[in-house]
Amino acid sequence: MSLTELAAQVQSQSQSARSLSEAALARLEAASGLKATAWCVPDAALIQADALDRLCGMQKDAGPLAGVPVAIKANIAVEGMPMDCASASLQGYKAPATARAAYLLQNAGAVLLCGANMDELAIGTTGQHSVHGATGNPLAPGHVPGGSSSGSAALVAAGVVPLALGTDSGGSVRQPAAWCGVVGAVGTWGRVSRSGVMAHASSFDRVGVLSQSVADAALAMEILSGPDSQDASAAERDLPVLLKAASSGVEGMKIGVLKQAQAMADASVWEATQATVEGLQSQGATVKVLSLPELELALPCYRVLAAVEAISNLARIDGMRFGLKAQGEGFHQALAQARSTGFGPGVKERLLLGSYLAEHSADLVEPSRRLRAFLKLALFQLLGQVDAIVMPTTPGLPLAVGQQDGGTSDAFTVLSSLAGVPSISVPIGRVQGLPVGAQVLSRLWDERSAFRLAGAMESL
Amino acid sequence: MTQPNPQPTSWKPVIGLEVHAQLNTRSKLFCPCSTSAGDTANKALCPVCMGHPGAMPRLNAEAVHLAMRAGLALGMRIHARSRFDRKHYFYPDTPKGYQLTQHAWPICTSGQLHLRKGEELVPFVVERLHLEEDSGRLQHDEDHALGDWNRAGVPLIEIVGAPDLSSPEEAEAWLRMLHRVLVAADVCGGAMEKGELRCDANISLQPPDGSPGVRVEVKNLNSFRAVRKALQHEVERLGGLLDSGEHLVSETRTWTGEKTERLRLKDQAVEYRFLPEPDLPDLVLNDGMVGQAVNTLPGLPPLDIHLLRSDDDTLAKWMKAFGLTREQVAVLTRSPDVANFFGQCVEAGGKPDQVAQWIQRDVTARLNERSVALAETPLRPNHILELQAGLDEGTITRAVALRILDWVMLRGGDIQGLVAIQDLGRIHDASRIQALTEQVLTEHPEQRAAYLEGHQERFGFLMGELRSASKGRIDPSDMKTALTQALEPKA
Numbered sequence: 034m035s036l037t038e039l040a041a042q043v044q045s046q047s048q049s050a051r052s053l054s055e056a057a058l059a060r061l062e063a064a065s066g067l068k069a070t071a072w073c074v075p076d077a078a079l080i081q082a083d084a085l086d087r088l089c090g091m092q093k094d095a096g097p098l099a100g101v102p103v104a105i106k107a108n109i110a111v112e113g114m115p116m117d118c119a120s121a122s123l124q125g126y127k128a129p130a131t132a133r134a135a136y137l138l139q140n141a142g143a144v145l146l147c148g149a150n151m152d153e154l155a156i157g158t159t160g161q162h163s164v165h166g167a168t169g170n171p172l173a174p175g176h177v178p179g180g181s182s183s184g185s186a187a188l189v190a191a192g193v194v195p196l197a198l199g200t201d202s203g204g205s206v207r208q209p210a211a212w213c214g215v216v217g218a219v220g221t222w223g224r225v226s227r228s229g230v231m232a233h234a235s236s237f238d239r240v241g242v243l244s245q246s247v248a249d250a251a252l253a254m255e256i257l258s259g260p261d262s263q264d265a266s267a268a269e270r271d272l273p274v275l276l277k278a279a280s281s282g283v284e285g286m287k288i289g290v291l292k293q294a295q296a297m298a299d300a301s302v303w304e305a306t307q308a309t310v311e312g313l314q315s316q317g318a319t320v321k322v323l324s325l326p327e328l329e330l331a332l333p334c335y336r337v338l339a340a341v342e343a344i345s346n347l348a349r350i351d352g353m354r355f356g357l358k359a360q361g362e363g364f365h366q367a368l369a370q371a372r373s374t375g376f377g378p379g380v381k382e383r384l385l386l387g388s389y390l391a392e393h394s395a396d397l398v399e400p401s402r403r404l405r406a407f408l409k410l411a412l413f414q415l416l417g418q419v420d421a422i423v424m425p426t427t428p429g430l431p432l433a434v435g436q437q438d439g440g441t442s443d444a445f446t447v448l449s450s451l452a453g454v455p456s457i458s459v460p461i462g463r464v465q466g467l468p469v470g471a472q473v474l475s476r477l478w479d480e481r482s483a484f485r486l487a488g489a490m491e492s493l
Numbered sequence: 494m495t496q497p498n499p500q501p502t503s504w505k506p507v508i509g510l511e512v513h514a515q516l517n518t519r520s521k522l523f524c525p526c527s528t529s530a531g532d533t534a535n536k537a538l539c540p541v542c543m544g545h546p547g548a549m550p551r552l553n554a555e556a557v558h559l560a561m562r563a564g565l566a567l568g569m570r571i572h573a574r575s576r577f578d579r580k581h582y583f584y585p586d587t588p589k590g591y592q593l594t595q596h597a598w599p600i601c602t603s604g605q606l607h608l609r610k611g612e613e614l615v616p617f618v619v620e621r622l623h624l625e626e627d628s629g630r631l632q633h634d635e636d637h638a639l640g641d642w643n644r645a646g647v648p649l650i651e652i653v654g655a656p657d658l659s660s661p662e663e664a665e666a667w668l669r670m671l672h673r674v675l676v677a678a679d680v681c682g683g684a685m686e687k688g689e690l691r692c693d694a695n696i697s698l699q700p701p702d703g704s705p706g707v708r709v710e711v712k713n714l715n716s717f718r719a720v721r722k723a724l725q726h727e728v729e730r731l732g733g734l735l736d737s738g739e740h741l742v743s744e745t746r747t748w749t750g751e752k753t754e755r756l757r758l759k760d761q762a763v764e765y766r767f768l769p770e771p772d773l774p775d776l777v778l779n780d781g782m783v784g785q786a787v788n789t790l791p792g793l794p795p796l797d798i799h800l801l802r803s804d805d806d807t808l809a810k811w812m813k814a815f816g817l818t819r820e821q822v823a824v825l826t827r828s829p830d831v832a833n834f835f836g837q838c839v840e841a842g843g844k845p846d847q848v849a850q851w852i853q854r855d856v857t858a859r860l861n862e863r864s865v866a867l868a869e870t871p872l873r874p875n876h877i878l879e880l881q882a883g884l885d886e887g888t889i890t891r892a893v894a895l896r897i898l899d900w901v902m903l904r905g906g907d908i909q910g911l912v913a914i915q916d917l918g919r920i921h922d923a924s925r926i927q928a929l930t931e932q933v934l935t936e937h938p939e940q941r942a943a944y945l946e947g948h949q950e951r952f953g954f955l956m957g958e959l960r961s962a963s964k965g966r967i968d969p970s971d972m973k974t975a976l977t978q979a980l981e982p983k984a
């Protein structure tokens with residue numbers, strides 16, 4: 034059932050918001066083995082649900098998401114709820130106010146049911162680095178769900194909630210969506226407010242949605258889009274009409290395929306993606322092969338720049354004002370204690386890298402900034418020749434638990450991150466029994482084309 | 494390593510000042526917290542200025558406006574596009590782990606400040622002016638450090654002067670001039686004792702061959718005097734070291750009030766890892782915003798912005814236009830509301846020198862006494878004009894005029910009404926004056942006797958008594974006449 038239908042049932046009182054939330058809480062309980070949640074306060078969820086039911090009882094409009102239970106990634110603030118970002122360093126920290134994105138969902142009638150587990154401080158691609166435990170993949174037991182929005186993807190994939198908020202810097206919404214067989218979407222950087230979201234790499238960070246269907250993601254993105262007085266980078270733009278686009282077909286659309294992606298992807302993943310492209314062709318889209326010889330530089334470029342921003346954004350975690358309480362003689366010793374006990378190995382590795390890079394900024398960071406500008410322009414040029422680009426979301430299949438890939442699963446998702454263009458990952462079936470996704474990239478502010486194409490991919 | 498030993502006088506001081514000025518805004522630079530939290534620690538805090546997860550900065554337009562205005566007053570280039578950077582260092586006074594400042598692209602560059610050298614006006618280059626946020630304050634005792642973050646995020650402008658000052662005295666004069674321009678432009682309160690204006694100095698002693706000397710930075714110069722004294726101390730200290738052939742090292746020192754002490758060597762300096770602030774778009778100014786800053790430069794009546802750029806031009810124009818002395822103009826242009834008030838009085842028909850005297854002598858003293866700004870009092874130009882008219886026409890005495898000034902500066906009101914209701918008019922009637930005089934002499938027979946025995950100074954005492962008895966309503970010349978007559982030995 035789509036979110037629209039679900040909300041209509043709640044609005045017409047043929048189903049109560051309370052019953053939806055209670056059912057979701059029961060599923061959450063049943064799926065506790067997934068370790069997909071970071072927090073859950075059932076009473077708080079049921080109070081929201083009851084309020085919505087009263088509203089519906091009074092024939093008042095409860096919103097386009099009336100009664101829909103949603104999960105919120107643990108780095109997105111929900112007032113009064115823990116916001117530990119799955120890090121020991123922030124244990125005990127409760128959000129002083131609700132993030133704009135979560136507020137907009139709530140305002141549209143959604144019930145903020147629980148916090149979703151994640152890779153610590155949004156650094157990671159496996160969902161295995163968290164104080165709340167390693168998250169499982171409901172569709173591929175024994176395999177990781179991907180990350181960092183691991184819990185969001187797992188909760189949607191397991192059918193616990195139909196919609197979850199995630200954040201995506203280098204692929205943290207789209208990569209776990211692909212590996213868990215759900216839809217993951219991010220709009221143009223600046224489309225959705227980041228206020229109330231713990232920053233990881235701000236110039237890449239985007240709030241995105243994970244859902245069972247493209248239409249659900251489209252509806253959620255419509256609700257989330259718009260300016261925010263608390264986030265100067267959230268743009269004043271015409272709000273996109275996406276829900277309709279998701280079902281309007283691809284007749285006449287021009288699709289680009291990056292030929293360099295073939296060499297970087299597993300053959301089986303590439304074949305699955307090609308089959309999708311052919312399917313789109315059969316529905317009336319035309320295909321153009323595009324060339325981006327520098328595609329393999331996207332990942333190292335992202336890694337350098339994201340690490341440098343991460344050390345800046347995480348500098349505020351000092352054990353002085355919130356989270357883990359620092360102990361030690363004098364400020365610097367206490368600081369070192371708080372950070373060395375508070376951060377897990379993945380975060381520490383990133384911080385060491387970022388610190389090294391920042392101290393050699395002219396040699397290491399500046400070239401990456403120039404490279405980013407170049408890749409951005411190159412991608413804009415390619416997107417100027419087509420309506421959207423379709424490529425595998427990840428080069429490979431979901432990793433088995435314990436398997437290492439050196440973090441290369443973001444190699445394709447970082448392209449949209451570097452340029453800030455919309456991107457949606459859509460499940461395109463299974464390869465060797467494991468979920469696979471393909472992603473669409475469209476021009477800046479043109480989420481519409483991405484959703485059109487994503488909708489068609491889903492219906493293949 | 495020994496260096497040649499030139500004459501002590503051949504070392505040439507090269508000095509540049511860096512000034513942090515707190516902007517007169519109501520709220521902080523990136524959040525709506527108040528900038529005037531007073532003495533209660535940690536009263537004006539929010540998730541943004543405390544660096545909470547997810548809190549994002551929003552630039553205060555008022556601060557941008559004031560920074561532009563300061564730039565205009567210093568004749569600087571205002572840049573249509575500037576940007577904020579994060580300057581990183583770990584210290585509890587900086588909650589985010591970085592300070593937001595304009596490192597690479599400041600809002601203003603290349604201005605000047607003029608100082609008078611003899612008959613000449615000498616321009617000194619102001620290299621840059623940029624916006625940044627203040628940090629919190631820490632207090633240490635034996636076991637603890639206590640933090641107060643009320644000032645964390647308060648808007649500052651940092652003004653960097655070129656190293657072209659050649660003596661501690663010149664540096665002090667430069668800072669005084671900068672202070673006056675910023676206060677006159679109504680950008681900064683200027684109270685150095687409250688930290689509204691803070692100064693650091695860079696100094697090196699240049700060898701006779703003109704090669705650059707080793708640079709020392711002196712921090713914590715929180716008064717004009719401290720700037721001069723600390724730099725004099727450094728000139729002497731560095732000169733002494735050089736004369737004895739010592740090899741100097743680049744370092745940062747602090748002024749203790751009596752001497753400078755080393756804080757750290759420059760090669761121990763931290764790497765700040767500057768990062769363009771991704772949460773704030775570039776600061777783009779349009780003509781309208783710059784125009785507004787131009788138009789709101791305080792309306793010092795006979796001034797325009799060109800005059801504000803150079804303090805000595807202002808002085809000259811005012812001196813010429815109103816026939817005032819340099820000192821009078823200095824007092825009148827010290828703050829925009831005083832300058833405005835003067836202009837209004839003159840416009841309403843006051844004589845410039847008389848109005849200037851009122852302001853310089855009587856009004857300023859009362860403002861200082863109560864630590865208030867002129868604009869905060871109910872004093873109006875017509876009050877000064879009516880008091881002056883009362884003196885000119887002989888309807889009130891100066892002593893009464895000052896009492897009325899006290900009153901109207903506290904409560905406002907109508908002067909003629911006050912005079913009538915409280916019976917403050919000057920006593921002209923000779924018989925009444927004589928009666929009051931006799932009364933005073935009768936009350937103080939011993940003083941009278943002492944005077945008659947030759948103790949001349951007792952005359953002053955008796956004058957004072959007569960002033961009290963008459964509530965100041967007799968003119969001093971009338972009192973003198975009456976008292977002299979009454980004290981004359983009876984024929």
